[in-house]
Amino acid sequence: MAAGVDIVALGEPLYEFSEIPGQPGRYLQGFGGDTTNAAIAAARQGAKVAYVTRLGKDEFGRQFLDLWRKEGVDVSGVGIDAEAPTAVYFIHYGAQGHVFSYLRTGSAASRMRPDQLPLELIAGARYFHTSAISQAISASACDAVFAAIEAAKAAHVAVAYDSNLRLRLWPLARAKAVIAATVALADYFLPSLDDVQVLSGLQRPEAIVDWCHDLGARHVALKLGADGVLASDGHGRQRIAGHKVDCVDATGAGDCFAGCFLACLAKGEDFWYAVRYANAAAALTTTGFGAVAPLPRPQAVRALLGG
Secondary structure, eight states, rough: OOSOEEEEEOOEEEEEEEEEOTTTOEEEEEEHHHHHHHHHHHHHHHOOOOEEEEESHHHHHHHHHHHHHHHHHHEEEEEEETTTEEEEEEEEEEETTEEEEEEOTTGGGGGGGGGGHHHHHHOSSEEEEHHHHHHHTTTTHHHHHHHHHHHHTTTTOOOEEEOOOOOTSSSSHHHHHHHHHHTTSSEEEEOOOHHHHHHHHHHHHHHHHHHHHHHHHHHHEOGGGOOOOOESSSSSSEEEEOOOOSSSTTHHHHHHHHHHHHHOOOOOOOOHHHHHHHHHHHHTTTSSSSSSSSSSOOHHHHHHOOO
């Protein structure tokens, strides 16, 4: 087990098959899952990162372990379930953009329970990161997320949370209730505009940020896609413009934002710089295909920021 890691992330990894544009039926193999993408993004910025999940005792699970070790992500919090598979998903590209197809019901990660959590690992971190997807995949996984947050808060570990709303996984009423309860515990809430428009019923970014703070979020970084980020520390606000890049695939951009944001905080940067850095990193990750391969290194991010 890694001692004193910067960031512990918890969630469900998914083995990825991404259709090659213009070549129907042909796929690029990759890796996905919002919080594992964030963990790898943070590790690529130099943060010490650990991941908490469960994998199937299968080839896809073995490849995830190889990936995390290669990327420098600590896997001491990863459990193996011999009775459930590692989740899989497919990305298709149509006239309306991405179409996702999932084989995740009953996945090993969905069988996570509070009593399986590596509480020492979580309590020894500086930041804990999770998402609503981690809560939506099953009732026991949702319980595990709340137990992990409770352990983090008890140890004065800052909590970062991404709404990542997926209504194919759970009803909107339950999503609203669980996400609201979790936002109240979040030191850093990192939602996308589309998600929070659905959750809040509001449209304007400024009003949405107010809504997030009213729920209890201490810091908010509202991701606006190509339009950048509206960030608030509860006292002041900044609108950070998007970067013009050759966008070919937005898969994982928000996850990249989360990982790079937390990596900056772990290095001692302030909230505002962390948002600007993460905004640039997220833009860069849209210039390649798949969730993991395009995650940028610090040199590229700094170059986009102008030094």
